[in-house]
Amino acid sequence: MTTRSETRTTLDHLLTEIEHRNPAQPEFHQAAHEVLETLAPVIAARPEYAEPGLVERLVEPERQVLFRVPWQDDQGRVRVNRGFRVEFNSALGPYKGGLRFHPSVNLGVIKFLGFEQIFKNALTGLGIGGGKGGSDFDPHGRSDAEVMRFCQSFMTELYRHIGEHTDVPAGDIGVGGREIGYLFGQYRRITNRWEAGVLTGKGRGWGGSLIRPEATGYGNVLFAAAMLRERGEDLEGQTAVVSGSGNVAIYTIEKLTALGANAITCSDSSGYVVDEKGIDLDLLKQIKEVERGRVDAYAERRGSSARFVPGGRVWEVPADLALPSATQNELDENDAAALIRNGVKAVSEGANMPTTPEAVHLLQQAGVAFGPGKAANAGGVAVSALEMAQNHARTAWTAERVEEELASIMTSIHTTCHETAERYDAPGDYVTGANIAGFERVADAMLAQGVI
Numbered sequence: 261m262t263t264r265s266e267t268r269t270t271l272d273h274l275l276t277e278i279e280h281r282n283p284a285q286p287e288f289h290q291a292a293h294e295v296l297e298t299l300a301p302v303i304a305a306r307p308e309y310a311e312p313g314l315v316e317r318l319v320e321p322e323r324q325v326l327f328r329v330p331w332q333d334d335q336g337r338v339r340v341n342r343g344f345r346v347e348f349n350s351a352l353g354p355y356k357g358g359l360r361f362h363p364s365v366n367l368g369v370i371k372f373l374g375f376e377q378i379f380k381n382a383l384t385g386l387g388i389g390g391g392k393g394g395s396d397f398d399p400h401g402r403s404d405a406e407v408m409r410f411c412q413s414f415m416t417e418l419y420r421h422i423g424e425h426t427d428v429p430a431g432d433i434g435v436g437g438r439e440i441g442y443l444f445g446q447y448r449r450i451t452n453r454w455e456a457g458v459l460t461g462k463g464r465g466w467g468g469s470l471i472r473p474e475a476t477g478y479g480n481v482l483f484a485a486a487m488l489r490e491r492g493e494d495l496e497g498q499t500a501v502v503s504g505s506g507n508v509a510i511y512t513i514e515k516l517t518a519l520g521a522n523a524i525t526c527s528d529s530s531g532y533v534v535d536e537k538g539i540d541l542d543l544l545k546q547i548k549e550v551e552r553g554r555v556d557a558y559a560e561r562r563g564s565s566a567r568f569v570p571g572g573r574v575w576e577v578p579a580d581l582a583l584p585s586a587t588q589n590e591l592d593e594n595d596a597a598a599l600i601r602n603g604v605k606a607v608s609e610g611a612n613m614p615t616t617p618e619a620v621h622l623l624q625q626a627g628v629a630f631g632p633g634k635a636a637n638a639g640g641v642a643v644s645a646l647e648m649a650q651n652h653a654r655t656a657w658t659a660e661r662v663e664e665e666l667a668s669i670m671t672s673i674h675t676t677c678h679e680t681a682e683r684y685d686a687p688g689d690y691v692t693g694a695n696i697a698g699f700e701r702v703a704d705a706m707l708a709q710g711v712i
């Protein structure tokens with residue numbers, strides 16, 4: 261039997277090796293540290309997990325695909341982007357995870373997202389493995405026709421690697437309903453198959469699930485509510501700061517408002533808006549989803565309750581709750597200190613890894629309830645798996661049914677994380693709870709399936 265400290269030393273060696281074997285991938289190193297640093301108690305307690313090669317296999321993707329994506333802009337100029345799909349782990353089901361189109365995308369970013377996805381998907385309790393993909397293509401300022409040509413070129417390579425039983429992509433930053441439509445159209449054309457379950461986040465008239473667009477934001481709010489309930493509080497009357505103004509942020513604000521909280525901020529890469537009356541969602545949706553504009557337009561059109569702060573971060577605005585919903589590492593130590601100073605009670609991650617490790621540490625030390633993305637934002641992928649189930653059965657569920665399933669999955673993820681943290685002497689530590697619970701499920705499946 262190895263002790264916790266011996267196990268920790270072994271994991272530290274492995275982390276050093278991961279850094280050597282995967283140079284210049286800081287986001288992947290960060291994600292690996294964040295998970296492996298919490299696993300010593302479970303590996304020490306269950307000798308089967310100490311089997312040589314188990315964790316080493318877990319941190320190595322099963323397959324990594326990199327490809328050229330040539331396309332023509334509206335002026336007829338040929339552009340070349342890079343495409344990625346990292347198929348990380350399929351022990352629990354087909355690879356599942358979104359596609360991100362953003363200029364910051366590189367292999368390390370996709371690997372961090374794919375690695376997180378393994379544990380997130382395991383926590384949903386559904387049969388989905390972990391994967392992620394995307395491109396360094398920037399859809400901002402591109403015409404619909406350019407986005408369509410890009411998506412068609414991207415799919416012309418990707419199609420050979422995916423399938424409803426193999427690998428099922430969805431949206432992420434820069435990939436919403438429009439992009440999924442173009443991607444699906446090209447897949448159908450190349451394969452000559454109506455294979456609805458190959459992509460999720462489809463339009464509701466052609467195989468999409470109701471509540472899929474809302475699911476990540478709604479689920480995160482339900483997770484935050486569950487953390488507050490543990491402390492004898494609820495969402496009613498709480499003020500909340502939300503970052504981002506895309507899919508996750510919009511539906512986070514919608515659910516907060518529906519449950520009686522007051523969401524007072526949103527942001528994009530140009531800065532943030534604070535609206536003391538609460539964000540007017542119809543206006544925000546019009547600007548972001550219809551006009552594809554910037555958040556300063558919101559402040560201009562909203563009137564005196566709102567102001568735009570160029571280049572600022574929402575975390576300087578006093579609030580009871582913080583729900584980062586934009587991108588990785590958007591909430592650092594200084595931001596955490598400001599939130600703590602202003603009396604924040606809970607931070608729940610809608611984005612993937614938005615909080616730096618130093619900030620997580622500070623928040624936890626200060627007794628703030630902290631919900632890590634792999635648990636708090638799992639509602640999106642969970643409803644994607646429900647979309648796959650509906651596609652398989654060639655049926656469509658009502659919005660009420662999907663929302664009930666989502667609520668029950670989020671409650672179950674919260675309970676699992678909470679109970680697992682207690683079982684491993686870390687009460688209230690949802691990071692440890694989520695990592696260990698996700699790890700147990702994947703590791704058990706990997707052990708049962710042999711060395712592959």
Ligand code: NDP
Binds near residue numbers: 433476530585610611
């Ligand atoms: P969207 O593209 O719809 O929105 C992203 C938002 O974040 C935009 O407001 C964007 O502003 C802002 N943003 C992105 N990158 C940056 C950056 N580098 N600096 C400042 N702001 C930035 O994406 P989603 O809402 O789908 O995704 C948001 C987060 O949630 C991501 O971390 C994603 O991985 C995570 N997530 C998404 C899920 C989903 O179902 N969509 C599921 C689970 C997690 P701008 O337009 O100016 O770039």
